[in-house]
Amino acid sequence: MQSKLSTGGKIWHICVIIVVIAYMLTPVFGTIMFSIADEWGGILPKGYTLKWYEELFNDLRFWQAIGRSFLVSILSTVITLIVMVPAVFVAATYLPQYERLMQGIVLLPFALPGIVLAVGLMRIYSSGPIPLTGTIWILVGVYFTVIMPYVYQSVRNSLRSINAIQLVEAAEVLGAGKAQAFLRVVLPNIMPGLLVAGLLSISLLLGEFVLANMLVGGSFEVLQVFLFHKFSISGHLVSAIIVIFFTVIFFFYLIILTISGRRPKAKPVAIAEEGDQA
Amino acid sequence: MSFVEINEVSKSYGQLKVLDRVSLSIERGEFVTLLGPSGCGKSTLLRAIAGLNTIDEGGIVVGGQDITHLPPKRRGVGMVFQSYALFPNMTVFENIAFGLKMEKKPKQEIEQLVNEMIATVDLKGKENNYPHELSGGQQQRVALARSLVKRPTVLLLDEPLSALDAKIRRSLRNEIKEVQKKLNMTTIFVTHDQEEALSVSDRIYVMNHGNIEQSGTPQEIYTSPKTEFVARFIGNYNVWSREELQNTAFRGVPAEGEMFAVRPESIRLTAGPAAEASGEITADGSIVRASVLGNVIRYEVDVSGLAVTVDTLFDKAGQEHRLGSRVTLHIPKDEWKAIQKSPSKTGR
Numbered sequence: 282m283q284s285k286l287s288t289g290g291k292i293w294h295i296c297v298i299i300v301v302i303a304y305m306l307t308p309v310f311g312t313i314m315f316s317i318a319d320e321w322g323g324i325l326p327k328g329y330t331l332k333w334y335e336e337l338f339n340d341l342r343f344w345q346a347i348g349r350s351f352l353v354s355i356l357s358t359v360i361t362l363i364v365m366v367p368a369v370f371v372a373a374t375y376l377p378q379y380e381r382l383m384q385g386i387v388l389l390p391f392a393l394p395g396i397v398l399a400v401g402l403m404r405i406y407s408s409g410p411i412p413l414t415g416t417i418w419i420l421v422g423v424y425f426t427v428i429m430p431y432v433y434q435s436v437r438n439s440l441r442s443i444n445a446i447q448l449v450e451a452a453e454v455l456g457a458g459k460a461q462a463f464l465r466v467v468l469p470n471i472m473p474g475l476l477v478a479g480l481l482s483i484s485l486l487l488g489e490f491v492l493a494n495m496l497v498g499g500s501f502e503v504l505q506v507f508l509f510h511k512f513s514i515s516g517h518l519v520s521a522i523i524v525i526f527f528t529v530i531f532f533f534y535l536i537i538l539t540i541s542g543r544r545p546k547a548k549p550v551a552i553a554e555e556g557d558q559a
Numbered sequence: 560m561s562f563v564e565i566n567e568v569s570k571s572y573g574q575l576k577v578l579d580r581v582s583l584s585i586e587r588g589e590f591v592t593l594l595g596p597s598g599c600g601k602s603t604l605l606r607a608i609a610g611l612n613t614i615d616e617g618g619i620v621v622g623g624q625d626i627t628h629l630p631p632k633r634r635g636v637g638m639v640f641q642s643y644a645l646f647p648n649m650t651v652f653e654n655i656a657f658g659l660k661m662e663k664k665p666k667q668e669i670e671q672l673v674n675e676m677i678a679t680v681d682l683k684g685k686e687n688n689y690p691h692e693l694s695g696g697q698q699q700r701v702a703l704a705r706s707l708v709k710r711p712t713v714l715l716l717d718e719p720l721s722a723l724d725a726k727i728r729r730s731l732r733n734e735i736k737e738v739q740k741k742l743n744m745t746t747i748f749v750t751h752d753q754e755e756a757l758s759v760s761d762r763i764y765v766m767n768h769g770n771i772e773q774s775g776t777p778q779e780i781y782t783s784p785k786t787e788f789v790a791r792f793i794g795n796y797n798v799w800s801r802e803e804l805q806n807t808a809f810r811g812v813p814a815e816g817e818m819f820a821v822r823p824e825s826i827r828l829t830a831g832p833a834a835e836a837s838g839e840i841t842a843d844g845s846i847v848r849a850s851v852l853g854n855v856i857r858y859e860v861d862v863s864g865l866a867v868t869v870d871t872l873f874d875k876a877g878q879e880h881r882l883g884s885r886v887t888l889h890i891p892k893d894e895w896k897a898i899q900k901s902p903s904k905t906g907r
Contacts, residue, residue, distance in 0.1 A: 450609075454609050455658035457661050
């Protein structure tokens with residue numbers, strides 16, 4: 282009776298999974314087909330070609346856009362990490378009374394839709410004492426706030442999982458200063474967490490369009506803006522760009538999964554087996 | 560002046576007074592235990608000595624130096640934590656060497672000192688293992704070695720055995736005591752386990768509600784508790800107030816004292832009613848429960864409504880008292896201890 286029920290359940294599970302996967306992969310598959318299609322007729326293309334990729338790879342603007350995208354994403358992520366990691370550490374370890382304030386600040390970007398943020402920023406920075414609109418710096422600044430919540434959360438979790446407060450206390454009693462305790466004990470142990478947070482942020486920013494288009498647009502053309510311009514020219518070309526973008530992001534996530542899947546060195550709580558003792 | 564002097568130390572968290580003008584003094588090489596239930600302030604006091612907690616009032620002097628306001632790294636104390644707090648990114652060797660590296664000792668000297676210490680705590684062959692590859696007992700030995708290698712002025716042990724299972728706990732406890740004796744290390748040990756405290760300490764301070772209730776050698780604490788709290792906390796004492804005794808059949812209860820404590824193993828049981836003996840307090844009762852605890856049988860005897868716990872050595876099988884049988888309790892007069900009533904717990 283029970284086994285009958287579970288086989289029935291199993292088939293049902295598999296059906297649902299297949300439908301979901303199909304639903305999610307169909308557009309990807311379609312995009313790939315379209316990017317290698319010569320001419321489309323009926324359900325499948327009439328002929329296959331790589332000419333769209335060839336055209337793209339011969340386009341200097343494409344390479345520049347990719348370069349700019351990576352530059353601005355990596356720069357923003359690195360700056361965010363450099364600012365946020367020590368800040369979160371200090372708040373979590375030495376100033377717990379400010380933790381709530383920090384959480385409030387970190388959640389603020391969620392309260393503002395991207396478009397509202399962009400319009401406001403454009404108004405402030407298009408003229409006046411700091412004219413930043415149209416430069417890479419306004420993008421770096423706004424990307425900082427975009428990824429701040431993710432960075433905060435992952436740093437926080439990393440610190441908790443290694444029991445950072447106790448490690449710092451142990452290091453201090455052993456004669457280390459606060460800075461030494463951070464650099465030699467805390468930082469090496471939260472490194473995997475930081476790497477994952479960084480890669481996630483970069484891949485998130487690589488796909489960002491609204492802010493990039495509104496604040497900078499053509500004067501610092503990143504990949505998503507380039508893609509947008511190509512829409513009016515050729516759908517095949519756009520598909521090829523998207524396929525390349527997917528591939529890059531895919532490898533990013535592969536790296537992230539490898540790093541975060543590794544067995545953490547730190548044990549969260551001190552309960553270990555006593556195999557070879559007694 | 561003693562090696563460690565703690566003078567009138569107070570600490571509050573908001574309304575809650577965690578330490579209330581606590582004073583204690585410890586001689587060089589002494590093994591002292593702070594014993595008490597959780598929340599009694601023992602860990603707060605220990606962390607204050609390490610500099611991990613600030614204190615509101617009072618002073619702490621170690622080896623003639625006032626360390627009350629020094630940062631932890633300049634206090635020269637060593638500390639072992641309940642959860643080991645080993646550095647997960649470092650090997651056993653690197654963990655133990657960490658404190659010496661912070662002192663900027665030459666490499667060769669570090670290597671020699673660390674290797675000596677690894678031999679002392681019996682971790683030879685584990686030098687290049689990471690903490691997560693060790694058992695809990697081994698990890699705690701690394702933590703101990705890491706503190707001892709710096710030759711601290713005082714070694715602070717914050718419930719170091721609580722995360723281990725019973726067997727390891729006992730063997731590591733003896734090891735700690737041995738190493739402590741060998742190095743003549745002044746040690747302050749914090750625990751809530753009275754058996755642990757009694758077995759390793761030279762002297763015990765029993766703490767409750769941020770105060771020291773009683774101090775003394777393990778024998779003094781165990782055989783002569785001064786207050787109701789200590790008697791209840793330290794063992795399986797029978798604790799009675801005069802009121803409770805009023806309507807019972809105890810003969811020869813002293814005229815003075817409000818509360819009394821009697822150790823269960825100091826009571827002798829004989830079958831049936833017995834003639835009154837001088838120099839003893841006696842009572843008739845019946846056995847209501849008997850449980851074998853290994854080498855000891857623990858009886859619960861009903862003496863006109865009052866439950867009395869009696870421990871007898873389980874030396875001859877088959878001679879136990881049966882449930883419901885009438886017995887006489889004999890208590891030597893000097894084992895009938897008058898104690899102070901502890902205030903009932905309020906506000907916690």
